[in-house]
Amino acid sequence: MDDIRETGRTLDPRFDANGLITAVVTHAESGEVLMVAHMNEDALAATQASGEATFWSRSRARLWKKGESSGHVMRVIEMRIDCDQDAVWLRCQPAGPACHTGARSCFYRRIGHDGLEPIE
Amino acid sequence: MDDIRETGRTLDPRFDANGLITAVVTHAESGEVLMVAHMNEDALAATQASGEATFWSRSRARLWKKGESSGHVMRVIEMRIDCDQDAVWLRCQPAGPACHTGARSCFYRRIGHDGLEPIE
Numbered sequence: 075m076d077d078i079r080e081t082g083r084t085l086d087p088r089f090d091a092n093g094l095i096t097a098v099v100t101h102a103e104s105g106e107v108l109m110v111a112h113m114n115e116d117a118l119a120a121t122q123a124s125g126e127a128t129f130w131s132r133s134r135a136r137l138w139k140k141g142e143s144s145g146h147v148m149r150v151i152e153m154r155i156d157c158d159q160d161a162v163w164l165r166c167q168p169a170g171p172a173c174h175t176g177a178r179s180c181f182y183r184r185i186g187h188d189g190l191e192p193i194e
Numbered sequence: 195m196d197d198i199r200e201t202g203r204t205l206d207p208r209f210d211a212n213g214l215i216t217a218v219v220t221h222a223e224s225g226e227v228l229m230v231a232h233m234n235e236d237a238l239a240a241t242q243a244s245g246e247a248t249f250w251s252r253s254r255a256r257l258w259k260k261g262e263s264s265g266h267v268m269r270v271i272e273m274r275i276d277c278d279q280d281a282v283w284l285r286c287q288p289a290g291p292a293c294h295t296g297a298r299s300c301f302y303r304r305i306g307h308d309g310l311e312p313i314e
Contacts, residue, residue: 084310098218098230107218107227110218122305154301154304155303155305155310156229157297161230161300175200181274181275181281181283183275185205185273189205190202190203190204
């Protein structure tokens with residue numbers, strides 16, 4: 075383990091082989107996990123500069139500001155990073171549903187004993 | 195997008211090229227994000243069978259039951275999966291600190307304007 079990365083005060087993200095870190099978005103008030111996405115260096119910088127969650131879309135291979143087409147942007151209240159700096163946690167105020175399906179959260183199904191069960 | 199995977203009730207995880215999905219662990223009561231890790235098919239099955247969070251350790255390349263050495267196991271209260279089934283959210287009751295540093299959560303630093311700021 076890299077002690078400086080773990081204990082220090084320098085932002086030094088550990089991007090993976092594809093240049094990405096994991097980003098977890100929760101609702102700043104309810105704490106519900108809304109979505110999981112990925113950020114490259116540019117997405118992290120754009121999020122910091124704009125205060126609105128911006129990711130790297132792996133499927134479209136481009137920067138993707140959440141809500142750029144739907145209007146459901148996510149205002150970042152706080153951003154944290156984990157011990158080995160390969161994941162960030164964004165506490166956000168969402169302007170609408172997080173999921174492209176229209177669900178409030180992408181995690182709308184529970185894993186049950188006999189398959190998936192809708193939450194809402 | 196795969197509609198059946200998104201709308202159906204069949205657990206059909208979309209493992210990546212390394213056979214992994216992302217796993218986000220939150221505290222079942224406080225909602226705090228405790229850690230982010232990865233699961234392969236065996237880790238997911240072990241978690242379902244035991245009710246205790248089990249991951250795939252990429253650094254050690256083996257199954258890793260959280261708390262196997264520290265005793266800080268995480269009892270799974272609920273497990274959810276996201277729309278495209280490449281991430282799971284585990285709401286857990288932890289038996290101790292989530293982070294190997296001794297911190298309650300691995301996310302013990304905020305990303306501030308001038309670097310990282312300790313949360314606690």
